[in-house]
Amino acid sequence: MTEPDAGTVTPPGGLLVAGPWAAADAPDEEHTPVAVDQAPAVELDGRPWEVPPDRRPVVAPWVRDVRQLRRVAWWAAGEALHPVAFHAARLPLYTGRLAAGSPRGAARSAATVARWALDAGGAERLGDVDRKDTPAYLALSAQRDARLRRRLPLVGVSLLAGGIGDAVLYTKEPTVFGLTTAAGVLALGAVGRRRDRPLLDSPTTVSGRAPKLTSDIVERALAHCGLPADIAKKITANGLEWVAPIAIDGPGWRAEFDLPYGVTVAEVAEHRDKLASGLRRPLGAVWPEPESDAHPGRMVLWVGKDTLAKSKAPAWPLLNRGQADIFAPLPFGFDQRLRPVSVPLIFDSILIGAMPRYGKTMALRVLLLGAALDPSVLLYIYELKGTGDLSSPGEQVAHRYASGAGNATLAACMDGLREVHAELERRADIIRGLPKSVCPENKVTPELSRRPGSGLAPILFSIDECQELFSSKEHKDEATELAVAIMKRGPALGIILALATQRPSRDSLPLDISANIGIRLCLRVAGHVENNMILGTGMSARGVQAYTFTRRDKGIAYLAGVEDDPIVVRGAYLDAPAAERVADRARAIRAAAGLLTGHAAGEVVERDEDTPFAFLADAVQVAEDRTHLAVLAGRLADGWPERYTTAAGEPWTAQQIGAQLRTAGVEVEPQMWATGTKGTATNAVGVTRDAIRQAIAARSGQA
Numbered sequence: 001m002t003e004p005d006a007g008t009v010t011p012p013g014g015l016l017v018a019g020p021w022a023a024a025d026a027p028d029e030e031h032t033p034v035a036v037d038q039a040p041a042v043e044l045d046g047r048p049w050e051v052p053p054d055r056r057p058v059v060a061p062w063v064r065d066v067r068q069l070r071r072v073a074w075w076a077a078g079e080a081l082h083p084v085a086f087h088a089a090r091l092p093l094y095t096g097r098l099a100a101g102s103p104r105g106a107a108r109s110a111a112t113v114a115r116w117a118l119d120a121g122g123a124e125r126l127g128d129v130d131r132k133d134t135p136a137y138l139a140l141s142a143q144r145d146a147r148l149r150r151r152l153p154l155v156g157v158s159l160l161a162g163g164i165g166d167a168v169l170y171t172k173e174p175t176v177f178g179l180t181t182a183a184g185v186l187a188l189g190a191v192g193r194r195r196d197r198p199l200l201d202s203p204t205t206v207s208g209r210a211p212k213l214t215s216d217i218v219e220r221a222l223a224h225c226g227l228p229a230d231i232a233k234k235i236t237a238n239g240l241e242w243v244a245p246i247a248i249d250g251p252g253w254r255a256e257f258d259l260p261y262g263v264t265v266a267e268v269a270e271h272r273d274k275l276a277s278g279l280r281r282p283l284g285a286v287w288p289e290p291e292s293d294a295h296p297g298r299m300v301l302w303v304g305k306d307t308l309a310k311s312k313a314p315a316w317p318l319l320n321r322g323q324a325d326i327f328a329p330l331p332f333g334f335d336q337r338l339r340p341v342s343v344p345l346i347f348d349s350i351l352i353g354a355m356p357r358y359g360k361t362m363a364l365r366v367l368l369l370g371a372a373l374d375p376s377v378l379l380y381i382y383e384l385k386g387t388g389d390l391s392s393p394g395e396q397v398a399h400r401y402a403s404g405a406g407n408a409t410l411a412a413c414m415d416g417l418r419e420v421h422a423e424l425e426r427r428a429d430i431i432r433g434l435p436k437s438v439c440p441e442n443k444v445t446p447e448l449s450r451r452p453g454s455g456l457a458p459i460l461f462s463i464d465e466c467q468e469l470f471s472s473k474e475h476k477d478e479a480t481e482l483a484v485a486i487m488k489r490g491p492a493l494g495i496i497l498a499l500a501t502q503r504p505s506r507d508s509l510p511l512d513i514s515a516n517i518g519i520r521l522c523l524r525v526a527g528h529v530e531n532n533m534i535l536g537t538g539m540s541a542r543g544v545q546a547y548t549f550t551r552r553d554k555g556i557a558y559l560a561g562v563e564d565d566p567i568v569v570r571g572a573y574l575d576a577p578a579a580e581r582v583a584d585r586a587r588a589i590r591a592a593a594g595l596l597t598g599h600a601a602g603e604v605v606e607r608d609e610d611t612p613f614a615f616l617a618d619a620v621q622v623a624e625d626r627t628h629l630a631v632l633a634g635r636l637a638d639g640w641p642e643r644y645t646t647a648a649g650e651p652w653t654a655q656q657i658g659a660q661l662r663t664a665g666v667e668v669e670p671q672m673w674a675t676g677t678k679g680t681a682t683n684a685v686g687v688t689r690d691a692i693r694q695a696i697a698a699r700s701g702q703a
């Protein structure tokens with residue numbers, strides 16, 4: 001065979017196919033054209049027996065999996081037996097209902113028999129006939145008379161026979177009489193049942209049972225989901241090309257099909273709400289996804305029996321036991337089908353964004369707890385809201401930890417950024433000096449990072465509410481410069497940046513930062529601008545729209561940068577006590593390995609004005625015997641605006657003051673009768689001056 005020229009393609013099977021660009025003067029036998037839309041006799045990518053088989057398993061995998069098979073058997077038995085038991089238990093109720101309906105049934109039956117016996121239909125027809133049309137009138141009248149003559153005696157005889165029969169039965173066979181009478185009453189009850197009240201109760205609740213997904217339902221929904229009219233018409237006329245039968249997949253159904261030519265999954269995803277309407281399912285249960293391995297028109301539609309927000313969350317795998325490895329993806333949550341989702345943080349950076357109260361801090365907390373369970377990771381945790389949401393793992397294991405809404409925490413965060421920025425040079429020097437056999441790709445390896453004294457321990461640097469830092473007049477330029485450098489050079493050196501923000505805008509999230517982030521987690525946001533700021537340009541046009549999440553979708557997000565396409569994920573939810581337990585475990589693991597450092601090891605890196613002691617000293621000056629936290633917040637902000645106001649100039653909230661007091665060991669009373677911010681006595685969360693004094697005394701004793 002001759003060497004192929006520029007105009008020919010040699011597929012693996014060896015068949016030469018001439019392209020339109022083939023040289024015009026090449027010998028004929030070398031480029032006999034092959035019509036490409038003809039079914040090729042030989043597969044272009046190999047002879048049939050050379051192509052890896054694309055066969056579906058003879059026995060479905062779930063049948064071979066004993067555990068799944070057992071679950072299916074239990075489920076099927078439950079499905080079959082539950083309605084039987086349900087209705088059996090209600091037999092007396094149903095009997096009562098029938099008995100109650102029997103008088104109505106008797107009246108209905110009597111009316112029906114009377115109408116028949118008196119030929120009510122014939123009478124109506126007779127009334128409709130023009131009396132002047134004598135022959136027709138006479139014919140109908142004669143017909144009716146004949147019917148009455150036949151029917152009335154028949155009814156009379158039947159009634160008489162029935163009555164006599166009953167009387168005989170009653171005297172001779174009272175049991176049979178009782179049974180037949182009961183059957184008659186029930187039958188009359190069935191005749192007399194009201195159409196708006198079904199006799200039998202439904203063994204399932206209407207909202208709890210999603211209708212089974214069928215190809216007809218999917219095709220009808222797609223034809224009405226807002227695609228162009230000609231496409232919709234095609235779907236209605238020809239249906240879809242089904243790749244596999246609709247199957248149960250986790251707690252829902254999976255439908256896989258090819259959309260009409262030229263239509264992409266993104267176009268359908270844009271109309272997800274209309275698709276959900278067509279499927280008659282809640283929005284949170286309808287998830288169209290592309291099957292990227294095939295082509296952009298191959299769609300996998302997963303329709304849940306419940307919305308993601310309502311589905312029962314599997315526990316976080318590291319909740320009660322186990323360690324993590326930062327070089328492997330960290331367990332984070334699960335997707336719509338309740339499959340686990342992990343986030344590979346190493347060699348990357350992550351941005352988490354959402355409207356307030358939709359789960360940013362919880363998402364960050366799960367990742368930090370995961371990283372905390374790898375004892376080699378140095379955690380830098382800065383929580384700029386001041387509510388102490390990240391105090392676990394911050395207090396127990398962080399190398400650097402600060403929480404607060406004031407300038408002191410911003411300054412501590414800047415110190416941390418400078419420290420880690422300096423690490424870039426130090427680490428680059430170490431790596432440059434290592435032989436290729438130890439560090440083949442000029443980046444930190446698991447072995448290197450865990451080698452004692454290597455100075456290459458992975459660092460996870462996290463800032464919650466990072467907009468406070470990036471919009472602060474004093475720090476924003478330096479903070480942006482340092483963060484961008486860390487984000488660009490840090491990953492190869494084992495440094496990960498994790499940022500969370502509730503205000504993704506150009507002012508509070510510099511473009512340089514949002515453009516360089518690798519992994520993006522977007523919980524519910526207000527609109528497409530915020531959506532694209534967090535997930536990346538053009539995402540909302542591709543149908544990745546975190547603003548379609550509803551009020552209930554807390555903790556649910558689009559996660560981009562982990563798979564080829566963004567995926568929907570619900571983060572594991574660890575409340576404060578659970579987080580504390582995990583962080584305590586992480587601390588114990590680190591202590592056993594001799595890896596407690598910095599803040600967790602008791603090293604004091606706080607600035608003078610940032611210590612709990614300084615805070616208590618300020619608080620005791622402005623507190624009364626009994627003071628509401630809101631009042632205390634106002635007085636602290638008036639007395640020391642540089643310490644107790646946010647970057648935006650707002651006084652700290654009562655919640656933030658409460659968090660600081662608790663951190664400093666002061667007991668806060670949830671209900672205290674004292675003068676409120678409006679000058680009148682009221683009940684609100686407060687603190688006594690004695691409690692503050694006691695905490696100061698305790699701390700002085702410690703010192």
Ligand SMILES: Nc1ncnc2c1ncn2[C@@H]1O[C@H](COP(=O)(O)OP(=O)(O)OP(=O)(O)O)[C@@H](O)[C@H]1O
Nearest residue numbers: 355356357358359360361362502554555571572573
């Ligand atoms: N994964 C989750 N599963 C279920 N509920 C969650 C989840 N994550 C968060 N929530 C709920 O949302 C609430 C707010 O979460 P979180 O404090 O993380 O929000 P946030 O966006 O950080 O709020 P803020 O903007 O005030 O800082 C939590 O108290 C919890 O009730």
